[in-house]
Amino acid sequence: MEACEAAGVPAREGMDSPQLKQRRQELNQQFQTGRVHERDFFPQLAEATGGLYTADEVRQVHHAWLLTEYAGVGDVIDAINATGNVETALLSNTNAAHWARHIDSPCGRVKADYPAIQRIMHRHASHLLGHAKPHGDIYRAFEDATGFGPGEILFFDDLPDNIAMAKQLGWHGVLVDYTQETAPALFAALRRYGVLEAEAVV
Incomplete structure (x- = not known):
């Protein structure tokens, strides 16, 4: 498991039970739609392993x-914002724990891990809207x-089901x-739809 390796947590065998898999999927969906609090999510997910x-390892x-x-x-976001007549937006399937790393803290003391997101005008997340892609309600x-x-x-999205519903x-x-360079593909699509002129490419 790549995430285990990145976290420095040993990958352990034995989580293949269909019941445990289903429970983990349910918990992740609930967390992603704001139906379970962060303080409860990690202990419950640990139980579902x-x-x-442990809850700390899961976290x-x-x-x-x-x-x-x-x-x-x-650069893509800056180019769109520079047009002056097109607004940028984010619609993310995420959760409270990850969202805290996406957005600068209100007082600005904690900077987000994703600086480009700070330049997006409208920022919306599944756990705040109460629904997740590809459900039509979100x-x-x-x-x-x-x-x-x-x-x-x-x-724009990298999952076919999300695009199909949209x-x-x-x-x-x-x-x-997502296996190709993202920015050039976004620039090409924005030019194709007339959002950007060719000279906006950087």
Whole structure:
């Protein structure tokens, strides 16, 4: 397990029970939609490993699960913001523990691990909206929160199911291939949709 290795926690065998897998999936979904508090999530998830991991170990692995920010994404956001007539937004399937690392603290004392996100105008997360992609309710909640209608939204995501639902609801959707360089693909799509002129590429 890559996350275990990144967290410095030994990977242990024995979590293959269908019941334990289902319980972990349920807990992750509840955490992602704000239905379980962080203080309860890690102990309960530890129980759902059959006692193979402690709550502290689960927290460490969960913390190490996040990827680093994609190279060049900040340039993409800056280019969109510079147009002056297009607003940027984030719609993320996440949870309270990870979200705290996405966003600078209100007082600015703790800086986020993802500086590009700080330049996004509208930032919305599944655990705050109470729904997760690809459920249709989160897309409608996002529309209500931002004030934009389906035909006004150009949506990027790296999961086909999320893009499929967005298109079904009338959004413009672009599937991002996370195995390729992300920023050039985003720039190309933004030019294709007329959001950016060719000279905006950096």
